[in-house]
Amino acid sequence: MRRRDFIQSSALASSGFLLGIESLMKFSGREEFQLNYAPHFGMFRNSAPNGFLNELDFIAEQGFRSLEDNDMKKRSLEDQMAIANRMEKHGLTMGVFVAHTIYWNEPNLASGRSQWRAEFLKEIRESVEVAKRVNAKWMTVVPGHLDLRKDMGYQTANVVETLKQACDILEPHGLVMVLEPLNPRDHPGLFLTKASQAYEICKAVDSPSCKILYDIYHQQITEGNLLPNIEASWDEIAYFQIGDNPGRKEPTTGEINYRNVFKYIYDKGYRDVLGMEHGNSIKGIEGEKALIKAYRASDSF
Template identity: 65%
Template sequence: LIKKMKSGVETAKRTNAKWALVVPGRYNQRMEWDYQTANVIENLKYCAEILEPAGVVMVIEPLNPHDHPGLFLTKMPQAYSICRAVNSPSCKIVDDLYHQQITEGNLIPNIDRSWSEIAAFHLGDTPGRKEPTTGEINYKNIFKYLHEKGYKDVLCMEHGNSKPGKEGEIALIEAYKTVDDF
């Protein structure tokens, strides 16, 4: 892990990358959950010590257990408590709203509770992981909330288009215009 992180820092320097996505991996059914949490925290502290001098932030991403069964990190409160324990500006959360909606919903309250540890957001509606306005997430309210909080960092469009070709591209642009009109 440490060797890969050092190599990743060199890549980040060459490419001027500021964030590195980290997913802790699968949970071990033969080990108590609290020991696994302690191991994750300890390893992320080592990683943060490598990343911090380079100005790189690792963002840990909770993934939903329906699409990614068996992974250790699945919920925002879990990611928040891990980041707080690592206690480094180089260990933050990427809040993937698609995953969070599937796993726990309650998006705005979870964003609010985890605000100090969130560095970026991934966007995608559910069901289907397509552009906003195609599913159940009210992105207009979320964008308004983020704007009111003064958020000015990354909103990654991590989704497909609901329609193919040019029609899909136009629908995508219109969707973002709609959710950004508050």
């Protein structure tokens, strides 16, 4: 065979091989998503049984680039370190964990009481150490229940003052607490419900360590009008969470057009984490396959 023909044949063979690998990767669903979605532990327990480290391996194999774990702070030191090491191996980013005790039925931050403030700030200091351990940047803060004995203006001032003191703790470490408004249907009586309210608080606190966690599921229920509200609060949003409505399951199972929402967020330049804070609509391995398929479809824009 002439050298020129050999080179051409080799090039074609190599090209075919690479195309075959690429096709295999696409077939296996392991190419990365355009946006940075973060599953949580238990979401793929059937596909990757026998522990959270196996789930982390599976998450990475499927093309996800992050993990979200609300309960990270409650885990043992050994588990935190094991999770962090496995995430580092796969190049996974840590999403949010819950930074403090959430008072679902009584006021704490809104009350302005010194003991509640001291408890919250103590837990923020503890969360700084957790964040360092697991390479996290964001932590979730929910200000708790309304104080029905105080006007809203006084409650807001109390929350703002506490968050300013928390920022003094967080700023030197480059960490961010993200305030999560929750819908009043699932969580009646809470102080923080709307994106505009979180925006007002963040502007008053005026710190890079106090931003908004925009949970698309909660805000669809509370106020709808998703894209205009995301736009209006954009410069204070640092994190998103996902869940379709009704049902709080994966995209494509409810009324939210997640393909449009994701495209909007992507076109705005957001490249940080979007937490998959929802359940699976179908049980078992088939449900886990359906969930991944739903994200592939919604991420296709």
